Amino acid sequence: MSRRxxxxxxxxxxxxxxxxxxxxxxxxxxxxxxxxxxxQREQADLVLPTASEIKEADKNKTEERTTTVxxxxxxxxxxxxxxxxxxxxxxxxxxHWVIVxxxxxxxxxxxxxxxKAEADENLEPDIDPAAGxxxxxxxxxxxxxxxxxxxxxxxxxxxxxxxxxxxxxxxAAVPAPGS
Amino acid sequence: xxxxxxxxSEENPVNINVTPLVDIIFCLCVFxxxxxxxxxxxxxxxxxxxxxxxxxxxxxIEGLLDEVRVAMFWDEARQVTVRQLRNxxxxxxxxxxxxxxxxxxxxxxxxKPDTPVTIDAExxxxxxDVIKVMNLCKQNHIDKIEFALGAPPPVAGx
Numbered sequence: 001m002s003r004r005x006x007x008x009x010x011x012x013x014x015x016x017x018x019x020x021x022x023x024x025x026x027x028x029x030x031x032x033x034x035x036x037x038x039x040q041r042e043q044a045d046l047v048l049p050t051a052s053e054i055k056e057a058d059k060n061k062t063e064e065r066t067t068t069v070x071x072x073x074x075x076x077x078x079x080x081x082x083x084x085x086x087x088x089x090x091x092x093x094x095x096h097w098v099i100v101x102x103x104x105x106x107x108x109x110x111x112x113x114x115x116k117a118e119a120d121e122n123l124e125p126d127i128d129p130a131a132g133x134x135x136x137x138x139x140x141x142x143x144x145x146x147x148x149x150x151x152x153x154x155x156x157x158x159x160x161x162x163x164x165x166x167x168x169x170x171x172a173a174v175p176a177p178g179s
Numbered sequence: 180x181x182x183x184x185x186x187x188s189e190e191n192p193v194n195i196n197v198t199p200l201v202d203i204i205f206c207l208c209v210f211x212x213x214x215x216x217x218x219x220x221x222x223x224x225x226x227x228x229x230x231x232x233x234x235x236x237x238x239x240i241e242g243l244l245d246e247v248r249v250a251m252f253w254d255e256a257r258q259v260t261v262r263q264l265r266n267x268x269x270x271x272x273x274x275x276x277x278x279x280x281x282x283x284x285x286x287x288x289x290x291k292p293d294t295p296v297t298i299d300a301e302x303x304x305x306x307x308d309v310i311k312v313m314n315l316c317k318q319n320h321i322d323k324i325e326f327a328l329g330a331p332p333p334v335a336g337x
Contacts, residue, residue: 025201029204032208032209032215035211035215036215051224053314054222055222055224056222090258133213141223146305146310148306149305157326165228168226170223170224171221171222171226172224172314173221174219174222
């Protein structure tokens, strides 16, 4: 009896096991989802000055009502460009710097009204004996770009004082380790 | 033999097509990877404005001399900030830190430990240089830092 081998079939069933890939992709997705910082839209994307003695924000502390005032350079666009700022220099043009509150550019002439409105939303319950008026319990955080002119920061501080906001803090970045 | 399952398809009769799931997860992954940015750690320097001065804008004249005043000017030609303490120009951070400490210690010896360091900067001075001086004060354990209003005194030697 002759033994005849069966001819190999051409049809091969190559199945790719996708389950480990799905597992890893789920993990990656979870990592990026948790790492994404979508909560702080109030904070503009700017380069803060660094300070080693800065007090890191305490996340466990109960949050006081805070208004963040950002002082940043105008973004380059088709209609506007600033070569000094683009090259990392110190742009000293007053109209190139904008004050941004809650994502909206606030003209300097309107700053007092805007901060007054913020201050009036959260007044202290009692009249302050030193000031003779009800001051605001609102806290203002000033986040100014490292190249921002000090005059703009000073203006915000001065305006806060004028509208009865006395809790003011200035933001800075924690230096990177080893720098 | 009838009734014995041999092939894979008979062991797992329900096939789930995971390809669309992979596609969607992949898209989401790409979206989050592109928008991902390491957040820089931020902190704050607390400051409390004087409660009684804001509304009236009055200045406490009698206290003007009890202070350590750091004057800062913007040198447009050199694109640097010139710092001055007690009519002396200061070049390095180390020197400024030393002088601030000495000046503050003088006030402490005179029983005035609450004497502030007043930063009197020109409007064009970059904020980074002001923060640097604040940081030097904090390094020397000086917590009372004030900002002066108005233009600083003239630069020494000009």
